[in-house]
Amino acid sequence: MRNLDRKSLAVLVIAYKRIYNTKTILDFSYSQGIRKFYICIDGPKDSNFDTQNQFQDMISSFSLNYGIDIKTKFSKYNLGCAQSVINGIDWAFNFEEDLIILEDDCLPGGDFFSFMKASLSYISANSQVKLASGSQLLELNQIDPWYLSKYPILWGWATNKKNWSEIMVEVFNGKNLMKGWHLKRFYSSDYAFWFSGAYRALNKSIDTWDLPIAFWAQKNNYYTIHPAKNYIRNVGNDEYAVHTDFGSQIVNLANNFSFEYKQEIPKFRSDIDSLYKDFIFHIRKRHIISTFFTRLLDLIHIN
Numbered sequence: 001m002r003n004l005d006r007k008s009l010a011v012l013v014i015a016y017k018r019i020y021n022t023k024t025i026l027d028f029s030y031s032q033g034i035r036k037f038y039i040c041i042d043g044p045k046d047s048n049f050d051t052q053n054q055f056q057d058m059i060s061s062f063s064l065n066y067g068i069d070i071k072t073k074f075s076k077y078n079l080g081c082a083q084s085v086i087n088g089i090d091w092a093f094n095f096e097e098d099l100i101i102l103e104d105d106c107l108p109g110g111d112f113f114s115f116m117k118a119s120l121s122y123i124s125a126n127s128q129v130k131l132a133s134g135s136q137l138l139e140l141n142q143i144d145p146w147y148l149s150k151y152p153i154l155w156g157w158a159t160n161k162k163n164w165s166e167i168m169v170e171v172f173n174g175k176n177l178m179k180g181w182h183l184k185r186f187y188s189s190d191y192a193f194w195f196s197g198a199y200r201a202l203n204k205s206i207d208t209w210d211l212p213i214a215f216w217a218q219k220n221n222y223y224t225i226h227p228a229k230n231y232i233r234n235v236g237n238d239e240y241a242v243h244t245d246f247g248s249q250i251v252n253l254a255n256n257f258s259f260e261y262k263q264e265i266p267k268f269r270s271d272i273d274s275l276y277k278d279f280i281f282h283i284r285k286r287h288i289i290s291t292f293f294t295r296l297l298d299l300i301h302i303n
Contacts, residue, residue: 002115004098013062014085015104016042019054021235024102026062026122032113035068038095040088043075071095080211082201093161095173102153106156108134109255112231115146116158118261121226129266130160130166130222131213137250137280140272145260148223148268150190151276154210156232157224167169171212172236177219178202193283194218225266230259250280260300 011029015022026037041055051072059131063070073091075084085103092099098120102108110135119132129148134156159167171177178199222238233255277283 003283004121006117007035008115009034009100009113009117009120010036010038010096010098011094011100012038012040012088013102013104014040014042014088016084017051018104019051019058021107022055023058023062024107025102025104028108029113030068031068034113036096037068037070038073038088038092038099039070040073040084040091041075042079042084043077045078047115063138081207085209086168087211089164090168093164096161097159098160099164100158101154102156102158105234106134107154107233107235107255108156108231109231109233110231110257111259112156112255114261115192115231115259116229118259119146120158120160122225123158123163128221129225130159130163130217130223134158134227134231135234136227137253138183138272138275140228143269143272144264144266145228146225146264146266147228147264149217149226149265149273149276150221150223150268151273151281152210152214152217152224153226154213155234162299164258167216171216172209177216190218190277190285193281223268226272227257227259229259230244231257231259 001007011025011034013022013025022039029037038061039055041052043049056072056074058272059070059072071092073088075087079087089099089101090275097147100113100116100120105110115134116132123132131152133149133153135153137153149162161165178195194211197206198215200206216222232252233253234251236251
């Protein structure tokens with residue numbers, strides 16, 4: 001495993017309008033020893049660039065105050081949630097081998113960076129483990145400080161350049177992700193659920209990027225490292241929210257927990273995944289039927 005230190009960790013912040021949140025992320029990250037920052041700002045939906053100018057002023061002030069260089073990417077056009085995230089990650093990986101990725105509604109806390117440092121090292125030495133998530137949406141007791149899951153929770157996450165390149169080739173730049181579907185695999189409600197989400201996202205029926213990655217992980221039996229405690233407070237149910245429900249029970253969770261790591265090897269926890277399946281994603285057998293008939297109608301239409 002690669003030995004990483006805090007100063008070698010790089011943080012990419014992907015933002016749109018949340019200037020205060022972005023500043024909060026920068027302040028916390030710097031206080032935790034992070035010195036390498038990339039910021040990607042999506043463009044306005046109209047011709048008003050006032051928000052981007054305010055971002056530039058905040059970033060320049062932060063950079064001057066702390067004597068660090070921050071690489072920025074400002075879009076001239078509004079790319080939307082999915083394309084802004086994909087373009088931003090692709091851009092930042094021109095400079096780094098590992099990235100910690102935070103959208104402007106995901107506020108890190110506690111031992112987030114200790115967890116990410118250990119996770120990125122583990123990912124570098126384990127080809128079936130592709131991602132690390134800083135979020136824990138369940139209250140778990142008496143387990144190891146981290147474990148493996150087949151569900152990527154991409155609220156404050158990390159990966160390396162090699163794995164991101166694989167995602168770009170297999171998920172976003174190619175057409176192979178949705179090919180090779182087999183009837184027998186649709187007997188799995190998991191497979192049907194994530195297939196349906198990825199299909200809608202890649203056909204731009206919904207503006208999101210994480211569902212195709214989740215299906216890619218399911219299809220290839222890849223794992224994500226999850227922490228036993230939560231390190232991300234998602235505040236995406238504010239006035240800028242696009243996807244997060246204002247009544248969601250999984251936002252604004254406490255994130256100030258420690259990472260009590262003692263060289264334990266993360267193990268796959270099917271029991272915890274079952275809880276996610278039932279209580280977070282609400283995956284049911286009905287997804288098999290609805291996805292099968294949707295796909296069947298698509299094939300009839302194509303032919």
